Amino acid sequence: MTNNKQQATILAIDQGTSSTRAILFSETLEVLAIQQKKLQLYYPHKGWVEQNPETIWQDTLEVCKQVLADKVATVAAIGITNQRETTILWERNTGKPIYPAIVWQDRRTAIDCERLKTAGNEAMVTARTGLLFDPYFSATKLAWLLDNVADARARAERGELAFGTVDSYLLWQLTGGKVHATDVTNAARTLLFNIVEQKWDAELLALFNIPDAVLPIVLDNAAEFGKTDTSLFGREIQIGGMAGDQHAALIGQRCFRPGMVKSTYGTGCFALMNIGATFRASQHRLLTTPAYRLNGRTTYAIEGSIFIAGAAIQWLRDALGFFQEAAASEALALSVPDNNEVYFIPAFIGLGAPHWRPDARGIISGLSGETTKAHIVRAALEAQAYQTLDLMTAIEADGQHQADVIRIDGGLTANQFMCQFLADMLNKPIEVPQTTEATALGAAILAGLTAGVFASLEATERYWQRDKIYSPIMPKAERERLYTGWKTALQSLISI
Numbered sequence: 001m002t003n004n005k006q007q008a009t010i011l012a013i014d015q016g017t018s019s020t021r022a023i024l025f026s027e028t029l030e031v032l033a034i035q036q037k038k039l040q041l042y043y044p045h046k047g048w049v050e051q052n053p054e055t056i057w058q059d060t061l062e063v064c065k066q067v068l069a070d071k072v073a074t075v076a077a078i079g080i081t082n083q084r085e086t087t088i089l090w091e092r093n094t095g096k097p098i099y100p101a102i103v104w105q106d107r108r109t110a111i112d113c114e115r116l117k118t119a120g121n122e123a124m125v126t127a128r129t130g131l132l133f134d135p136y137f138s139a140t141k142l143a144w145l146l147d148n149v150a151d152a153r154a155r156a157e158r159g160e161l162a163f164g165t166v167d168s169y170l171l172w173q174l175t176g177g178k179v180h181a182t183d184v185t186n187a188a189r190t191l192l193f194n195i196v197e198q199k200w201d202a203e204l205l206a207l208f209n210i211p212d213a214v215l216p217i218v219l220d221n222a223a224e225f226g227k228t229d230t231s232l233f234g235r236e237i238q239i240g241g242m243a244g245d246q247h248a249a250l251i252g253q254r255c256f257r258p259g260m261v262k263s264t265y266g267t268g269c270f271a272l273m274n275i276g277a278t279f280r281a282s283q284h285r286l287l288t289t290p291a292y293r294l295n296g297r298t299t300y301a302i303e304g305s306i307f308i309a310g311a312a313i314q315w316l317r318d319a320l321g322f323f324q325e326a327a328a329s330e331a332l333a334l335s336v337p338d339n340n341e342v343y344f345i346p347a348f349i350g351l352g353a354p355h356w357r358p359d360a361r362g363i364i365s366g367l368s369g370e371t372t373k374a375h376i377v378r379a380a381l382e383a384q385a386y387q388t389l390d391l392m393t394a395i396e397a398d399g400q401h402q403a404d405v406i407r408i409d410g411g412l413t414a415n416q417f418m419c420q421f422l423a424d425m426l427n428k429p430i431e432v433p434q435t436t437e438a439t440a441l442g443a444a445i446l447a448g449l450t451a452g453v454f455a456s457l458e459a460t461e462r463y464w465q466r467d468k469i470y471s472p473i474m475p476k477a478e479r480e481r482l483y484t485g486w487k488t489a490l491q492s493l494i495s496i
């Protein structure tokens with residue numbers, strides 16, 4: 001007798017800044033299939049960064065269909081994870097965006113944030129949202145859309161427009177316009193959501209002048225978000241999980257216990273430490289954010305946000321033409337014995353944590369006649385480690401835990417030079433899991449919880465497997481010499 005019962009699968013949609021991916025996972029969280037499409041960023045003015053939401057949706061649909069192929073019948077649930085803060089406003093009756101997506105990197109509202117800061121409300125905002133005033137977050141981007149797109153504010157007040165981050169916009173499209181919802185981790189990046197009381201905050205809505213008619217409902221990370229429209233995949237599929245990409249990566253890396261840290265190196269780099277069930281505002285200008293909320297219970301995290309990580313490598317590739325593929329950066333970095341005193345601070349869109357200087361811009365310092373392309377590439381890779389080190393001490397102090405080990409993931413972790421240098425600078429072991437698609441894994445775990453594939457988060461721990469461990473080998477004096485060089489370069493940038 002043949003057993004033709006097919007194993008259940010879980011589809012994860014990972015909509016990142018640089019690309020859109022669909023990954024099909026097995027019940028034991030192995031990657032069965034993966035499809036990816038690169039996504040274009042547009043820079044219409046200095047400091048402005050936009051993407052086309054309709055392309056985001058069409059790419060999502062395309063990669064999902066490719067990855068599902070003949071497996072549609074096996075899918076138990078879909079999980080969505082996404083670049084966070086990116087702001088979209090669309091018409092409820094047509095699903096059409098009224099303006100391009102304003103990407104998290106966009107700085108057009110820096111002046112509004114400066115004004116809010118001067119007015120003195122930051123402490124109140126931090127106590128409620130865990131965030132601070134920076135153009136990074138969605139609230140001022142949404143206010144800009146309402147004030148600058150013809151008729152937007154009046155239409156929003158009449159209930160004709162829907163606001164969402166990318167998760168919410170994709171959910172709307174996947175459900176054929178039936179569901180306008182988000183999850184707690186994405187809501188928490190807007191500056192409008194009170195993460196202590198777990199609700200949209202009327203006072204914050206008033207502060208940013210946002211009508212509540214545009215807002216999605218906010219659900220747990222594992223929840224019944226809705227079903228896909230039958231026309232898309234030939235049957236309805238439950239969307240059972242949703243989380244911002246950095247929160248999803250924390251789950252994908254199984255950082256379920258207080259003190260566990262993951263750091264994801266994609267377009268940007270975001271290090272999160274699980275701090276348990278009690279909200280604590282950062283004392284070091286980091287962020288507090290929900291790690292996840294399940295069955296109404298929130299686990300919090302402290303986050304250090306670095307805006308430019310892989311984007312610096314992309315810039316060397318695309319703007320300077322240093323190489324054809326990002327992977328070539330590793331051989332170039334290793335072709336020289338050291339950085340030859342070159343430091344590259346990639347503050348292309350200002351500095352994130354702990355400096356929060358939207359006005360700062362990048363520098364390459366220490367250039368001499370001996371500097372070669374290889375030194376600059378090496379400095380760009382080394383910068384990932386220096387930036388992480390800038391945050392780590394603060395994360396450990398805020399998180400009230402020492403991290404024994406750091407789990408890393410994201411595109412840059414394919415670069416072994418970067419990983420070893422990170423271990424050396426942090427002076428801690430760095431673990432790379434077998435599946436570096438931790439973000440998508442997190443979304444799959446959340447969807448699997450809702451679909452009953454997994455009984456609990458902890459039940460998925462046994463599927464986490466380490467692929468590599470990088471142990472620190474650099475002598476202390478060398479580490480300190482290099483880091484002092486970085487700090488000097490940073491100081492010269494900050495004091496400009």
Ligand SMILES: Nc1ncnc2c1ncn2[C@@H]1O[C@H](COP(=O)(O)OP(=O)(O)O)[C@@H](O)[C@H]1O
Nearest residue numbers: 016017018019266267310311326327411412415
């Ligand atoms: N071998 C490599 N060395 C250095 N950088 C890399 C390498 N492979 C990928 N990258 C960088 O990683 C980033 C893509 O990572 P990914 O996790 O897919 O990003 P995102 O989720 O932000 O779309 C790109 O910026 C790319 O330049």
Ligand SMILES: O=P(O)(O)OC[C@H](O)CO
Nearest residue numbers: 016017083084266267268
């Ligand atoms: O696209 P990534 O993976 O760099 O992530 C973007 C972040 O979510 C922005 O907050």
